[in-house]
Amino acid sequence: MRKWLVCLAIFLTLTLMAATVRVLLWDDALTQALREGLPEFEKKTGIKVELELVPSATLLQKTLISVTAERSDYDLIAVDEPNIPLVAPLLLSFAQWPETKFYTRPSMADIMPLALEAGQWKGEFKGLPVNANVYIWLTRKDIIEKYKDEFKKEYGYEMRVPKTLQELLDMAKFLSKKGIYGWAPFTKPTEGATCEAIWMFESFGTKVLQVTDKGYNVVLDKQKAIEAINFYKELLKYAPPGALDYGHAERVAAFSRGEVFSMFNWPALVPDIENPEKSLVAGNVVYTEPPAGPVKTAAVRGCWIVAIPLAAKEKTAAAEFAYWWMSVETGRKLIPKGLTPARESLLRDPVYSKERPWFLGIYQSMQYAIERPRFERYPEVSQVIRNNWLDAVSGRVSPEVAVDRMVEEINAVLKKYGY
Amino acid sequence: MFVLPALIVVGVILAYPVIYALVISFTDRELLYLGKTNFIGLKHYREMLLDRNFWHSLRLQFGVITIAIPIELIIGLFVAILFNRDFPFSKILRSLLMLPVFVLPVLSGLTWRLMLQPSYGVLASFFNFISLGPTAWLADTRYAYVAILLQDIWRMWPFMFMIIYAGLSSMPSEYVEAARIDGANFFQRFWYVLLPYLKPVIATAFLLRMIDALRIFSEVYVMTYGGPSNATMLLSLYIHKQAFEFGRLSYAASVAVFLLIVALFISYFVVKRGLRGEVE
Numbered sequence: 001m002r003k004w005l006v007c008l009a010i011f012l013t014l015t016l017m018a019a020t021v022r023v024l025l026w027d028d029a030l031t032q033a034l035r036e037g038l039p040e041f042e043k044k045t046g047i048k049v050e051l052e053l054v055p056s057a058t059l060l061q062k063t064l065i066s067v068t069a070e071r072s073d074y075d076l077i078a079v080d081e082p083n084i085p086l087v088a089p090l091l092l093s094f095a096q097w098p099e100t101k102f103y104t105r106p107s108m109a110d111i112m113p114l115a116l117e118a119g120q121w122k123g124e125f126k127g128l129p130v131n132a133n134v135y136i137w138l139t140r141k142d143i144i145e146k147y148k149d150e151f152k153k154e155y156g157y158e159m160r161v162p163k164t165l166q167e168l169l170d171m172a173k174f175l176s177k178k179g180i181y182g183w184a185p186f187t188k189p190t191e192g193a194t195c196e197a198i199w200m201f202e203s204f205g206t207k208v209l210q211v212t213d214k215g216y217n218v219v220l221d222k223q224k225a226i227e228a229i230n231f232y233k234e235l236l237k238y239a240p241p242g243a244l245d246y247g248h249a250e251r252v253a254a255f256s257r258g259e260v261f262s263m264f265n266w267p268a269l270v271p272d273i274e275n276p277e278k279s280l281v282a283g284n285v286v287y288t289e290p291p292a293g294p295v296k297t298a299a300v301r302g303c304w305i306v307a308i309p310l311a312a313k314e315k316t317a318a319a320e321f322a323y324w325w326m327s328v329e330t331g332r333k334l335i336p337k338g339l340t341p342a343r344e345s346l347l348r349d350p351v352y353s354k355e356r357p358w359f360l361g362i363y364q365s366m367q368y369a370i371e372r373p374r375f376e377r378y379p380e381v382s383q384v385i386r387n388n389w390l391d392a393v394s395g396r397v398s399p400e401v402a403v404d405r406m407v408e409e410i411n412a413v414l415k416k417y418g419y
Numbered sequence: 420m421f422v423l424p425a426l427i428v429v430g431v432i433l434a435y436p437v438i439y440a441l442v443i444s445f446t447d448r449e450l451l452y453l454g455k456t457n458f459i460g461l462k463h464y465r466e467m468l469l470d471r472n473f474w475h476s477l478r479l480q481f482g483v484i485t486i487a488i489p490i491e492l493i494i495g496l497f498v499a500i501l502f503n504r505d506f507p508f509s510k511i512l513r514s515l516l517m518l519p520v521f522v523l524p525v526l527s528g529l530t531w532r533l534m535l536q537p538s539y540g541v542l543a544s545f546f547n548f549i550s551l552g553p554t555a556w557l558a559d560t561r562y563a564y565v566a567i568l569l570q571d572i573w574r575m576w577p578f579m580f581m582i583i584y585a586g587l588s589s590m591p592s593e594y595v596e597a598a599r600i601d602g603a604n605f606f607q608r609f610w611y612v613l614l615p616y617l618k619p620v621i622a623t624a625f626l627l628r629m630i631d632a633l634r635i636f637s638e639v640y641v642m643t644y645g646g647p648s649n650a651t652m653l654l655s656l657y658i659h660k661q662a663f664e665f666g667r668l669s670y671a672a673s674v675a676v677f678l679l680i681v682a683l684f685i686s687y688f689v690v691k692r693g694l695r696g697e698v699e
């Protein structure tokens with residue numbers, strides 16, 4: 001009896017002594033895949049993981065309620081890159097992450113420079129970029145195969161994955177006669193619409209907001225912005241009916257039904273398109289970077305970093321978990337379960353690119369990655385951009401009026417906060 | 420001592436959040452909390468009164484009260500009169516009519532969003548059938564607010580029906596019979612007998628619905644997110660956006676306090692006027 005009591009006491013002591021790391025992440029196929037690897041991590045390190053996944057749209061809200069300068073309910077949190085400037089004062093600099101016992105700090109050389117850039121704010125890395133999230137371009141290769149000769153007769157060049165926005169427009173016009181929609185936009189009044197605006201503005205050679213040593217400047221070039229809006233309006237003529245109310249659900253559904261030729265998507269939404277039980281176009285999609293605008297190719301980036309709050313209690317355990325997540329071994333084990341890696345070596349690995357052709361699309365797109373405006377008050381700026389963008393592309397106001405208002409309202413936001 | 424537990428419960432559950440909101444509305448407390456909060460007096464209230472988006476949202480919120488609720492009231496009243504007699508299957512029909520009230524607002528919003536979806540929505544197909552063409556109703560500033568009101572009317576008119584029907588059921592039949600013997604026609608009986616009798620009931624129903632309408636949020640959020648172009652940005656969505664998207668907790672609190680004061684004022688007015696007949 002005494003022996004049993006001693007064993008029980010030892011067991012309880014060890015259990016109580018074992019660190020528990022509380023992790024707050026967004027919810028998608030990637031983070032769900034992590035769950036499957038947790039038993040192995042817990043067995044090797046003795047660290048218990050409490051993983052909480054919340055929809056990405058509410059993650060910032062949950063983070064700011066749970067983490068302050070003095071107290072943190074989580075030891076490791078995920079931050080979407082446009083929110084890094086806002087949350088940065090609460091985060092431990094990556095350079096100050098503690099030494100770990102089981103997993104080593106990953107080599108940054110294996111992360112693409114533009115993906116790595118997502119994790120920094122004012123020259124300091126605030127966390128570890130854990131995915132290579134960027135606009136990738138989806139094009140139906142079966143449609144190209146079917147119509148390439150006919151298209152060439154009419155337009156004088158081969159139908160292919162559109163390399164430029166002008167080619168996309170040509171193909172969209174051509175395919176509209178065949179009952180196929182050339183393209184599907186994102187027009188719901190959410191962050192996705194802001195991304196569309198930024199993508200088009202950058203493709204036409206203008207940024208919205210620029211960070212300088214002296215502060216922030218609105219640098220939107222009126223003429224280029226108007227051209228971008230007008231081009232988008234032209235493309236909308238070849239989008240599915242009701243395209244002015246299109247979010248991810250509608251876009252993925254239309255593409256999966258085989259109604260759409262070419263469009264962008266975020267990598268996390270691709271697996272369903274390649275699932276034959278959910279999609280009529282599985283196996284018929286090519287993944288590339290987005291078509292170039294008149295000035296450049298632009299792919300909107302939305303990388304997530306994981307960061308340790310300054311007030312976290314289990315900083316070492318949090319670092320162990322993040323390093324485990326980023327390790328090549330974990331990547332290899334969890335990619336088949338749905339993990340999208342941030343490491344270039346894994347994205348370009350021929351073993352995975354055969355089964356998951358979008359990995360190469362991610363790699364290609366990341367070469368052209370652009371960021372949304374980096375600003376502590378980004379959500380307000382984003383709201384101004386998308387409201388005016390949607391007003392213009394839907395024809396509620398002229399592009400000229402929308403661009404003027406956009407500049408005026410962003411300047412008002414800057415003024416309100418004393419910038 | 421006897422009422423102390425009740426006072427504590429009311430204090431903690433009801434008064435504390437209101438007092439907390441009132442207190443932080445005078446500070447610069449943000450959702451991002453860096454450990455310091457400053458007193459800024461009435462700055463947020465001034466900003467609120469100067470913000471045209473605030474007034475726009477307030478108008479939209481009152482639109483729900485002044486447009487949707489009267490329509491719900493009229494439908495509820497006439498259906499209640501219709502059902503205030505026995506006819507075959509009246510009990511089953513009465514129960515079925517109540518169904519929309521029990522639908523969760525967020526589900527109702529999602530259902531309406533799907534029904535109005537331009538490609539495969541049932542209502543969109545109908546509009547297409549009558550040659551109105553495919554229209555993104557929820558992306559059109561002219562129709563999105565109408566869609567929100569229609570959704571609210573569809574979901575909540577049975578609530579009005581339920582309360583008014585209960586009032587009618589308790590009405591002594593002698594009143595109507597006496598008027599009928601005196602030669603009053605249907606409209607006279609409605610205007611001079613039914614309506615005065617139902618006045619306190621209608622006031623109560625209106626008050627309850629108004630309180631509900633001031634809190635309308637989830638159905639609008641899932642239908643339009645406040646868009647397009649702020650066309651459905653009701654005050655409740657405006658508060659949510661300021662607090663949880665823009666992180667302006669104390670500014671949102673000042674708008675919420677303003678809304679609370681307005682709601683109290685209207686409630687006082689409705690109670691005083693509407694229920695006076697009952698009190699007298």
